[in-house]
Amino acid sequence: MKPVIALTMGDPSGIGPEIVAKALSGYNLYDICTPVLLGDQKVINRAIKLTGVDLDINIVESINRNIVSKPGTINLLQCSCLDSKDFEYAKPTVETGKAVYQYITIAVDACLSGVADAMVTAPINKEALNSAGYNYPGHTELIAQRTNTNDVVMMLAGNKLKVTLASIHEPLSKVHKILTFQKILSTIKITYMDLKKYFCTSPRIAVLSLNPHAGEGGLFGSEEKDIISPAILAAQKEGIDAVGPMPADTLFHFAAKGDYDAVVCMYHDQGLIPLKLLHFYDGVNITLGLPIIRTSVDHGTAYNLVGKGVAREDSMVAAVKAAVSMVKKKTVFKDKNGL
Numbered sequence: 001m002k003p004v005i006a007l008t009m010g011d012p013s014g015i016g017p018e019i020v021a022k023a024l025s026g027y028n029l030y031d032i033c034t035p036v037l038l039g040d041q042k043v044i045n046r047a048i049k050l051t052g053v054d055l056d057i058n059i060v061e062s063i064n065r066n067i068v069s070k071p072g073t074i075n076l077l078q079c080s081c082l083d084s085k086d087f088e089y090a091k092p093t094v095e096t097g098k099a100v101y102q103y104i105t106i107a108v109d110a111c112l113s114g115v116a117d118a119m120v121t122a123p124i125n126k127e128a129l130n131s132a133g134y135n136y137p138g139h140t141e142l143i144a145q146r147t148n149t150n151d152v153v154m155m156l157a158g159n160k161l162k163v164t165l166a167s168i169h170e171p172l173s174k175v176h177k178i179l180t181f182q183k184i185l186s187t188i189k190i191t192y193m194d195l196k197k198y199f200c201t202s203p204r205i206a207v208l209s210l211n212p213h214a215g216e217g218g219l220f221g222s223e224e225k226d227i228i229s230p231a232i233l234a235a236q237k238e239g240i241d242a243v244g245p246m247p248a249d250t251l252f253h254f255a256a257k258g259d260y261d262a263v264v265c266m267y268h269d270q271g272l273i274p275l276k277l278l279h280f281y282d283g284v285n286i287t288l289g290l291p292i293i294r295t296s297v298d299h300g301t302a303y304n305l306v307g308k309g310v311a312r313e314d315s316m317v318a319a320v321k322a323a324v325s326m327v328k329k330k331t332v333f334k335d336k337n338g339l
Helices: 016-024 041-051 094-113 126-131 139-146 172-178 181-198 212-218 223-237 248-257 268-278 314-337
Strands: 004-008 034-039 056-060 073-078 118-121 153-157 162-165 205-208 242-246 262-265 284-288 294-297
Touching: 004 094, 004 314, 016 034, 016 041, 016 314, 034 041, 034 094, 041 056, 041 073, 094 118, 094 126, 094 139, 118 314, 139 284, 139 294, 153 181, 153 268, 162 181, 162 268, 181 205, 181 223, 181 262, 181 284, 181 314, 205 223, 205 248, 223 242, 242 248, 248 262, 248 268, 262 268, 284 314, 294 314
Parallel strands: 004 034, 004 118, 034 073, 056 073, 118 294, 162 262, 205 242, 205 262
Antiparallel strands: 153 162, 153 284, 284 294
């Protein structure tokens, strides 16, 4: 049986509906999964018309395993009924924020209950989400709370490079205060465990330094000696194949060659600059540490592109394929280990 994927439409005023329509109109995604779109019929109809794709809409009452996966047809679970004034291009509102919350939480609950095998999310507008009264910095925090998960890790992935982040959307001036022994160790462990569960049997992880030249023996900073090296050593004692701290200016060359399965990075741009250099269009955002599988596009709502029909769907297609692959790898892992 093909995996059931709960696919959220994202911000109704962003490019989410457009890239969903494009992704589901081709790429043979129906051959590998049964996608169910959580969204709004008026909004997705507008996106279909705008992009010129050939798609029909089949309204379903719930996410279930009896839904027929049929190319050329979007199985839509209607989670909002927005008025046309509530989804103007590039104009997020309180109502779109409420709608986004519904798409996400229904998808999470479907995965937790087992009627969906994974969820894939289109981009949202955090300001709209918060203006609607849902005080989360973004998808990840909302999903973590909904699944009662304390520690999650953001991974950005492509076929050449995978990076995880010890700190995410933090000012550079605060990064050194956020990075603790426990934070780095937790990031290494979650990265290792989920790589093993979903990607490869014996993950090799490189852990980056914070400072230039890995601190140059303390000359350029002490974080490597004080917190990063001890965290790596603790991970190694638990049987994790992790090395470092590695200097960021050279490590990515070797990681992209395949010497490592993932790179644990200390801050946002340290990991995302090389990742997006290699995977600008087809990168996937994966939340590690959750009890469910969640993948996403690695870009935002792109209000500068919305309504033009030119937004590329590569990342959405890659996110769906990644989710399907993770479902299959997890099934194999469970079967082999009798769990």
